Amino acid sequence: MEMDDILSVSDDAVAREVGGETVIMHLGSGTYFSLNEVGGRIWQLLEAGDRPVAELCAVIVKEFDAPREVIEVDVLALATDLMDKDLVTRRAA
Amino acid sequence: MTLTADQNDVRSQRPMDVPAFDSWTDPEGGTVAFFYRLTDGYLLRFPDRVDFEIDAETLAVRSFPASEDMVDVAEALLHNAIAPLVGNHSGRxxxxxxxxxxxxxxxxxxxxxxxxxxxxxxxxxxxxxxxxxxxxxxxxxxxxxxxxxxxxxxxxxxxxxxxxxxxxxxxxxxxxxxxxxxxxxxxxxxxxxxxxxxxxxxxxxxxxxxxxxxxxxxxxxxxxxxxxxxxxxxxxxxxxxxxxxxxxxxxxxxxxxxxxxxxxxxxxxxxxxxxxxxxxxxxxxxxxxxxxx
Missing domain, CATH: 3.40.50.300 (P-loop containing nucleotide triphosphate hydrolases)
Structure with missing residues (x-):
């Protein structure tokens, strides 16, 4: 996963906010995934449109007032996890 | 809504010529029901018990017990399995x-x-x-x-x-x-x-x-x-x-x-x-x- 890779929400993913968390279900496999507030914000950004990882990081750094290097590690890890679960797809910029 | 099925004659369960697209299994891994797609709907097969055909458009249900002994079983399955399936499919x-x-x-x-x-x-x-x-x-x-x-x-x-x-x-x-x-x-x-x-x-x-x-x-x-x-x-x-x-x-x-x-x-x-x-x-x-x- 690279910072300029562009992420898209999978057609098989459905999500909603429930009690402060974002619960995502994969419609094909029926598996579930839960995101905290930061992860939920990233999901919300992706639902609004395809975005590069770097842009997601920039928004999170700004909104959550956290160190960029920490955010980049966390966002890359989350993006990889979501991709492994077929909840997002990736394409090169 | 109260679901009723058009109770049809006892019908032996013929082999299907399409693969099931879904199934229900019990905790031991045995198959309770197979879900098949028909041209105009679905066939749910409870092996050796009952076939239910469901019209995709109207959701009308036809019930085919596999034997005379399965007539009461068909009624129970209609209430406990088919009615909730059809109900949820309709947004309930x-x-x-x-x-x-x-x-x-x-x-x-x-x-x-x-x-x-x-x-x-x-x-x-x-x-x-x-x-x-x-x-x-x-x-x-x-x-x-x-x-x-x-x-x-x-x-x-x-x-x-x-x-x-x-x-x-x-x-x-x-x-x-x-x-x-x-x-x-x-x-x-x-x-x-x-x-x-x-x-x-x-x-x-x-x-x-x-x-x-x-x-x-x-x-x-x-x-x-x-x-x-x-x-x-x-x-x-x-x-x-x-x-x-x-x-x-x-x-x-x-x-x-x-x-x-x-x-x-x-x-x-x-x-x-x-x-x-x-x-x-x-x-x-x-x-x-x-x-x-």
């Missing part, structure tokens, strides 16, 4: 579970097969908490004048279908008979009361596996409850993504608007009176208590 809310009335409100026990849903309903009924339903919880969402959503639990048939050992325990008499699935049907009576009117939903109680000796009952958060509730939904067409999305949103609403609890206890009949005390006491105390000590 049916869950796999039982429900009882405690303090004027309905409490639904949801869990995987063989987790004791019907036995709990029977035990609560014997203790004076009437059962509403034993296998399918039919819910209706309403928005009150306050703007808050509430759910109504509808009563189902006044019968309990119990495994023979559970039935013997609940009725406190030895039984040695059962139907082809090992269950026996027991009608409600004064000692096993049934609630025949809808009541507001008080909570959803998710049953744990009962793999240890401890007993526990606690409130759980909506994000933790939702995946467990989703497992108890009846889905006719797992490949119909628009309907799956709608169902996911409806169940999300339910998890958000309902008190949800996790209950676990060792699956021995002797534990049931303590489970009843634990649940009834905890609901009265705001929802959390453990059963140890």
């Amino acid at each position: 809310l049916h869950l796999h579970g039982s429900a009882v009335v405690i303090g004027g409100r309905g409490y639904a026990f949801l869990g995987l097969s063989r987790r004791g849903k019907t036995t709990l309903a029977a035990a609560f009924a014997r203790a004076g908490y009437p059962f509403l339903t034993e296998d399918v919880v039919k819910l209706e969402r309403r928005v009150g004048e306050s703007g808050l959503a509430e759910y109504i639990v509808h009563p189902a048939r006044p019968v309990l279908r119990l495994y023979v050992d559970s039935a013997s325990h609940v009725l406190q008499s030895e039984l040695d008979w059962g139907e082809d699935d090992g269950k026996t049907e027991i009608a409600a009576d004064h000692a096993l009361p049934h609630a025949d009117s809808p009541v507001p939903l008080g909570g959803i109680i998710l049953l744990g596996p009962g793999e240890n000796d401890d007993m526990s009952f606690a409130r759980i958060a909506a994000p933790d409850a939702l995946p467990a509730i989703l497992q108890q939904a009846f889905i006719l067409d797992v490949e119909d993504k628009p309907r799956l999305r709608g169902h996911f949103q409806r169940l999300g609403d339910l998890a958000m608007d309902t008190d949800c609890y996790a209950l676990d206890f060792p699956r021995v009949f002797e534990a049931l009176p303590f489970v009843i005390d634990l649940v009834v006491g905890a609901i009265g105390n705001g929802g959390t208590r453990d059963g140890n000590g």
Whole structure:
């Protein structure tokens, strides 16, 4: 996963906010995934449109007032996890 | 809506020339039902028992018992499997579970097969908490004048279908008979009361596996409850993504608007009176208590 890779929400993913968390279900496999507030914000950004990882990081750094290097590690890890679960797809910029 | 099936002649189950697109399995891994796609609908096959054909457009159901012995089984499956599948496909809310009335409100026990849903309903009924339903919880969402959503639990048939050992325990008499699935049907009576009117939903109680000796009952958060509730939904067409999305949103609403609890206890009949005390006491105390000590 690279910072300029562009992420898209999978057609098989459905999500909603429930009690402060974002619960995502994969419609094909029926598996579930839960995101905290930061992860939920990233999901919300992706639902609004395809975005590069770097842009997601920039928004999170700004909104959550956290160190960029920490955010980049966390966002890359989350993006990889979501991709492994077929909840997002990736394409090169 | 009350679903009725056009009861057709007994028909042997011919081999299908298309693969099943979905199936239901029991906890031992055996197949309970196969789902096939027909040109104009679906065929649900309960092997050696019943075929149901469902028209995709009208959702009309035709029932084909595999033998004369399966006519009553077809009727039970119509209520406990086909009606909730068709109902959810139409945008309604049916869950796999039982429900009882405690303090004027309905409490639904949801869990995987063989987790004791019907036995709990029977035990609560014997203790004076009437059962509403034993296998399918039919819910209706309403928005009150306050703007808050509430759910109504509808009563189902006044019968309990119990495994023979559970039935013997609940009725406190030895039984040695059962139907082809090992269950026996027991009608409600004064000692096993049934609630025949809808009541507001008080909570959803998710049953744990009962793999240890401890007993526990606690409130759980909506994000933790939702995946467990989703497992108890009846889905006719797992490949119909628009309907799956709608169902996911409806169940999300339910998890958000309902008190949800996790209950676990060792699956021995002797534990049931303590489970009843634990649940009834905890609901009265705001929802959390453990059963140890």
